[in-house]
Amino acid sequence: MTLLFIPGIRxxxxxxxxxxxPGAELDLAGLYLCPSSEDLQIKVKVKHNSGGCLSRQLFxxxxxxxxxxxxxxxxxxxxxxQKTKAYQESHSILLSPEARAESRPQLEIYADDVECSHxxxxxxxxxxxxxxxxxxxxxxxxxxxLQMLSFIAPVLSRLDESRQxxxxxxMNAFQL
Amino acid sequence: xxxxxLLQIKDLHAGIEGREILKGVNLTxxxxxxxxxxxxxxxxxxxxxxxxxxxxxxxxxxGSIEFAGHNLLEMTPEERSWAGIFLSFQYxxxxxxxxxxxxMKTAVNARRKAAGEPELSAGAFLKLLKEKMAFVQMKxxxxxxxxxxxFSGGEKKRNEIFQMAMIDPLFGILDETDxxxxxxxxxxxAEGVNALKSPEKxxxxxxxxxxxxxxxxxxxxxxxxxxxxxxxGGRDLADRIWQNGFxxxxx
Numbered sequence: 191m192t193l194l195f196i197p198g199i200r201x202x203x204x205x206x207x208x209x210x211x212p213g214a215e216l217d218l219a220g221l222y223l224c225p226s227s228e229d230l231q232i233k234v235k236v237k238h239n240s241g242g243c244l245s246r247q248l249f250x251x252x253x254x255x256x257x258x259x260x261x262x263x264x265x266x267x268x269x270x271x272q273k274t275k276a277y278q279e280s281h282s283i284l285l286s287p288e289a290r291a292e293s294r295p296q297l298e299i300y301a302d303d304v305e306c307s308h309x310x311x312x313x314x315x316x317x318x319x320x321x322x323x324x325x326x327x328x329x330x331x332x333x334x335x336l337q338m339l340s341f342i343a344p345v346l347s348r349l350d351e352s353r354q355x356x357x358x359x360x361m362n363a364f365q366l
Numbered sequence: 367x368x369x370x371x372l373l374q375i376k377d378l379h380a381g382i383e384g385r386e387i388l389k390g391v392n393l394t395x396x397x398x399x400x401x402x403x404x405x406x407x408x409x410x411x412x413x414x415x416x417x418x419x420x421x422x423x424x425x426x427x428x429g430s431i432e433f434a435g436h437n438l439l440e441m442t443p444e445e446r447s448w449a450g451i452f453l454s455f456q457y458x459x460x461x462x463x464x465x466x467x468x469x470m471k472t473a474v475n476a477r478r479k480a481a482g483e484p485e486l487s488a489g490a491f492l493k494l495l496k497e498k499m500a501f502v503q504m505k506x507x508x509x510x511x512x513x514x515x516x517f518s519g520g521e522k523k524r525n526e527i528f529q530m531a532m533i534d535p536l537f538g539i540l541d542e543t544d545x546x547x548x549x550x551x552x553x554x555x556a557e558g559v560n561a562l563k564s565p566e567k568x569x570x571x572x573x574x575x576x577x578x579x580x581x582x583x584x585x586x587x588x589x590x591x592x593x594x595x596x597x598x599g600g601r602d603l604a605d606r607i608w609q610n611g612f613x614x615x616x617x
Contacts, residue, residue, distance in 0.1 A: 317423070322459040325419050326473040326529060327447035327480065336464060336472060343463025 192348050195222035195230055195251075197363040202231040209236070209243040216245040221345045221357070224257035224289075225364040233262045236278075238271040241301075247278040250345050252338055254285030254364055260292045263308065269300040278308040283315060283341055285364065315341075331366035338364065370397045372537060372568045373418075378429035380417045386427065387413040389593035395537075395586075398565045402579055402604060403572045405590035406612045411572045412456060414590065415541040418570075419453040420446050434536060448480040450536025454526040454543045461513035466525070469513050470495060470532055477533070498531040501561070502554055519546040527558040534562060538569045544578040556581030576608035589615050 195203070199222075207216055222230055236245045245265070253259045265276045282291035293310035315337045323333035338361065339346070346354055375393040379386060387410045395401050405411050417424050418431065420443040431438040436449050461469065474494075475485045486494070495509060502524055514522050523543050530538055543555055559569055559582050571582060579587075579601070587603040588595045589612065597603065597615050607615060 316459075319459050319461060321419075321421050321443060322455065322461075323469075323473075324443035325447055325453050325455075326469075326533065327444050327477040328473050329444050329476055329480075330442065332472065332476060333444075336461075336469075340461050340463040347463075 191216075191218050192345065193218070193220040193232075194353075194357065195220070195224075195232070196360050197223050197225050197228065199224070200229045202233070204233045204235075206235040206237065207245075208239055209245060210239050212240045212242050214240065214243045216243075216247075218245070218247045219345045219348055220247075220249040221342055222249070222251040222253075222259055223357075223360055223363065224251065224253045224255075224259050225285075226255035226257060228253075228257040228259065230258070231260045231262070233264075235264045235266065236276065237266040237268070238274045238276060238301075239268050241271045242273045243271065244275045245277070247280075248344060249280040250342050251282040251291060252285065252341065252364070253282055253289040253291045256286075256288045258290045260294070261310075262294045262296070264296045264298060265306055265308070267297075267299040267301050267304050267306065271301045272303040274301060274304040274306070276304070276306045280308075280310045281341075282312045283338070284312060285315070334366045335361065335364075371395070372397045372434055374430075374432045376430045376432075378417070378426065378431065380413060380424055380426045380429075382413070382424050387593050388417065390429070391590075391593070391595055393588065393595060395568045395570065397568055398563075399585045400559070400563065400569045400571065400582060402584035402587045403570060403590055404574070404576075404587065404604065404607055404612075407574075409590045410593045411590055412541055413593075415453055415456075415539045415570075415572055418446075418539060419443060419451060444476070444480075447533075447535075448477055452530050452533055452535035452538045454523075454530055454538065454540045456541040456543075456545070458514050458517075458522040458526055460515045460517075462515050464513050465510050466513055467492075467495060467509045470529065473529075474532065494532065498528055501531055502528045502558055504528050520548065520551045523547055524551065524554060527555050531558055531562065536567050538562065538567070539572070540569065541572045542574065543571075544573055544575060549577075552578055553581055576604045579604045591615070 249261055251259050261280045263278050267274045280293040291312050295308035295310050297306055320333050373395040375391055378388050378391040380388040426439055471491055584601055587599055589597040
């Protein structure tokens, strides 16, 4: 499952996913594009209610202008849910000094035999990468666009061609 | 410019983060020439190449650089590229999620657009890509690989020479392209430069070692030390440095 949050959004989105059967698997990704004045809160709760389940989450966001984006990710593992594997990653790129992005990963674990990890980063477009592209004759705005595509590629590649094209269309909302 | 001069650097002072690294470099390169710039670590070799390519973090505090009739210091990195400057990076950058094909297609078409030419057709682009990959003996499957991601040191350098061949610049700068390469890879780099050279173009080979200069014969060798060119000579200068080191070379 892949969640897409497109430019213009002002919303709080709550998701709760329950893994109830033994060995159930969740592969969840999300992409949020907030180029100007968006205000987005994504709340994801993944509950491992049964043992031996696997959940993977990958969220990526690009936040520019005066937009705000928050990601709250809770992984809950019930007491009897042994052999749980749960992974969560949340990364965002800020394009302007006034943009804000926050990631708040949370683990709530009551079982003892589990493998859980989470990683969260907020950063900027890499300057060495930008210079490398420009030194090949790619204009700055196009280089930034390519950098953004590079950043969202792991989520974008999950979509079929028509949805990929739709996301690329939405990318035009970013002022480069 | 007069006398076939392609690049003229006059009294160049430049540095980074408030620290002066180049302290008055003078350098003239004519069309058709290959220049080698040698020097110990910290001499300013990489600063020189970064300043020529326009790396924004570097500040030029005084002096001038004229390239093919342009005032280079007023130009953005992409404008310098369009004018014919190519820098082969000492540490090529990884770009996850962007294939070599996509990267090169973007670069080639951006350059054509800047020159007022139409984009290459998909077929013509792929033909060019295959031809240049074969030229640097790059395996065809690299076309789909993400730029430099998971590449060995030698593969990264080969990718730089491949990109240089795709772009076919007026002035190629090789910033320690030879470091970490075995003899076979060195020969591929050298063959690349030797095949691209022409009476209109020039190259600057920045190197620690004299090994690459056995395969790319320089017309002029410079020694850069403490931000200054302290010695300029012919090819024999490189041999002397190889035998005696950089000590005493400026005396």
